[in-house]
Amino acid sequence: xxxxxxxxxxxxxxxxxxxxxxxxxxxxxxxxxxxxxxxxxxxxxxxxxxxxxxxxxxxxxxxxxxxxxxxxxxxxxxxxxxxxxxxxxxxxxxxxxxxxxxxxxxxxxxxxxxxxxxxxxxxxxxxxxxxxxxxxxxxxxxxxxxxxxxxxxxxxxxxxxxxxxxxxxxxxxxxxxxxxxxxxxxxxxxxxxxxxxxxxxxxxxxxxxxxxxxxxxxxxxxx
Amino acid sequence: xxxxxxxxxxxxxxxxxxxxxxxxxxxxxxxxxxxxxxxxxxxxxxxxxxxxxxxxxxxxxxxxxxxxxxxxxxxxxxxxxxxxxxxxxxxxxxxxxxxxxxxxxxxxxxxxxxxxxxxxxxxxxxxxxxxxxxxxxxxxxxxxxxxxxxxxxxxxxxxxxxxxxxxxxxxxxxxxxxxxxxxxxxxxxxxxxxxxxxxxxxxxxxxxxxxxxxxxxxxxxxxxxxxxxxxxxxxxxxxxxxxxxxxxxxxxxxxxxxxxxxxxxxxxxxxxxxxxxxxxxxxxxxxxxxxxxxxxxxxxxxxxxxxxxxx
Numbered sequence: 001x002x003x004x005x006x007x008x009x010x011x012x013x014x015x016x017x018x019x020x021x022x023x024x025x026x027x028x029x030x031x032x033x034x035x036x037x038x039x040x041x042x043x044x045x046x047x048x049x050x051x052x053x054x055x056x057x058x059x060x061x062x063x064x065x066x067x068x069x070x071x072x073x074x075x076x077x078x079x080x081x082x083x084x085x086x087x088x089x090x091x092x093x094x095x096x097x098x099x100x101x102x103x104x105x106x107x108x109x110x111x112x113x114x115x116x117x118x119x120x121x122x123x124x125x126x127x128x129x130x131x132x133x134x135x136x137x138x139x140x141x142x143x144x145x146x147x148x149x150x151x152x153x154x155x156x157x158x159x160x161x162x163x164x165x166x167x168x169x170x171x172x173x174x175x176x177x178x179x180x181x182x183x184x185x186x187x188x189x190x191x192x193x194x195x196x197x198x199x200x201x202x203x204x205x206x207x208x209x210x211x212x213x214x215x216x217x218x219x220x221x222x223x
Numbered sequence: 224x225x226x227x228x229x230x231x232x233x234x235x236x237x238x239x240x241x242x243x244x245x246x247x248x249x250x251x252x253x254x255x256x257x258x259x260x261x262x263x264x265x266x267x268x269x270x271x272x273x274x275x276x277x278x279x280x281x282x283x284x285x286x287x288x289x290x291x292x293x294x295x296x297x298x299x300x301x302x303x304x305x306x307x308x309x310x311x312x313x314x315x316x317x318x319x320x321x322x323x324x325x326x327x328x329x330x331x332x333x334x335x336x337x338x339x340x341x342x343x344x345x346x347x348x349x350x351x352x353x354x355x356x357x358x359x360x361x362x363x364x365x366x367x368x369x370x371x372x373x374x375x376x377x378x379x380x381x382x383x384x385x386x387x388x389x390x391x392x393x394x395x396x397x398x399x400x401x402x403x404x405x406x407x408x409x410x411x412x413x414x415x416x417x418x419x420x421x422x423x424x425x426x427x428x429x430x431x432x433x434x435x436x437x438x439x440x441x442x443x444x445x446x447x448x449x450x451x452x453x454x455x456x457x458x459x460x461x462x463x464x465x466x467x468x469x470x471x472x473x474x475x476x477x478x479x480x481x482x483x484x485x486x487x488x489x490x491x492x493x494x495x496x497x498x499x500x501x502x503x504x505x506x507x508x509x510x511x512x513x514x515x516x517x518x519x520x521x522x523x524x525x526x527x528x529x530x531x532x533x534x
Contacts, residue, residue, distance in 0.1 A: 039528075043464075054295075061286070061293075061294070063284075076293065080297055080301060083300075087301055095524035155273070155276045156280055175281055176284065202273075206269035219275070
């Protein structure tokens with residue numbers, strides 16, 4: 001598929017997580033594990049705090065994009081809110097899960113909050129909700145890729161409108177490529193709870209796809 | 224759920240093959256597994272859409288080449304925005320709260336048991352004189368506290384040997400009220416509670432150097448007071464944050480020798496100080512002591528990680 005031509009320029013969330021957890025990227029200095037960096041940051045070393053935030057930032061940005069969309073006008077604000085919240089939550093980190101999971105969990109919470117505020121504002125001032133912006137293509141791309149991108153954005157938008165727990169489970173599993181066990185770790189719930197959320201989310205998703213003009217033409221109406 | 228069950232056959236509803244979908248999305252599914260998934264997606268538009276669009280969606284949220292510039296700016300802004308409520312500041316606040324709570328409890332218990340004479344109605348309690356922490360520090364109290372801190376003579380000398388040997392109010396309830404003669408030779412207009420409160424207020428307002436001076440003064444002038452006993456843990460933490468691991472270790476050692484309600488934190492602080500000093504053997508012993516005493520400690524994971532590294 002042609003969209004694969006773009007892949008060398010990007011690193012998927014899954015690859016990023018794997019690299020970070022293995023301490024293989026250059027961002028955490030000298031292959032230091034993320035938790036070791038967190039330990040230094042907890043001791044109040046300012047350079048370690050900056051390094052830690054830089055290390056988790058790509059995952060934070062991916063999580064924001066998954067919830068808001070890649071071209072959302074408030075994406076940078078969402079990233080900023082999440083980073084500040086992660087920084088402030090650092091003293092409460094107890095090494096009971098990976099710091100990356102901790103950061104992604106905080107990002108989901110803050111971004112949900114931002115999204116809710118934006119929807120309230122849009123409703124109050126009768127603005128067009130940013131969730132209904134057209135597709136967020138990054139540049140000129142081939143027609144079939146554009147169609148896929150448009151459909152995937154429609155799917156993301158529908159997923160993000162599901163009840164929060166179901167939306168998180170689906171976005172973590174599909175958009176951020178976490179396994180079910182990893183999604184459970186991020187959400188701090190048992191694996192079976194994630195499975196239930198995925199099942200309920202997919203049930204809701206199916207009903208919404210049937211009502212979506214873009215997606216029902218391609219994926220709906222088969223039942 | 225009832226509505227859902229009516230809408231589609233049972234097999235297509237409650238049994239979305241999550242594991243098969245995951246394998247297919249990771250491109251690790253076998254032909255047989257793909258065939259099985261295919262049978263499900265004929266009936267399930269949700270799984271069909273996720274299977275077809277999942278990879279595109281994942282690539283759209285992935286790291287992009289121009290993210291790095293935005294990342295640098297975002298981190299700088301986050302650090303700047305958080306500075307007013309920095310994690311270390313909050314940690315310091317936590318220490319202060321723990322220490323204050325411990326002190327209040329200890330003093331109340333000592334009074335109850337008759338260890339410390341209750342203040343007479345005509346003599347106001349020392350703690351009543353303690354300034355309450357304002358929600359936002361105002362200029363006037365801050366200036367007054369800065370004066371207090373500046374007036375305190377900085378002495379590097381630790382508390383007297385007598386102070387180290389005597390039992391702590393926190394650790395033991397058999398401490399007699401300190402006679403005024405042991406309070407040092409310099410005239411002291413403030414009580415131990417006032418000094419303790421002033422030091423904590425300085426710490427809360429980020430005036431660490433002056434807070435350290437005031438804690439030292441408290442320990443020097445009122446070495447047998449309950450406030451001084453508690454202050455060893457708080458001061459140790461402050462010193463460690465400022466990079467003076469040797470002095471921090473000394474404070475933690477003195478707290479650990481007597482014990483007290485924040486012993487767990489003091490043991491962890493002692494181990495961190497030893498780590499900073501590069502004393503691996505003693506650090507290992509310190510983490511082991513923490514785990515032996517508090518096996519379910521919040522620091523247990525870190526202790527085990529360090530022990531594994533030091534092995």
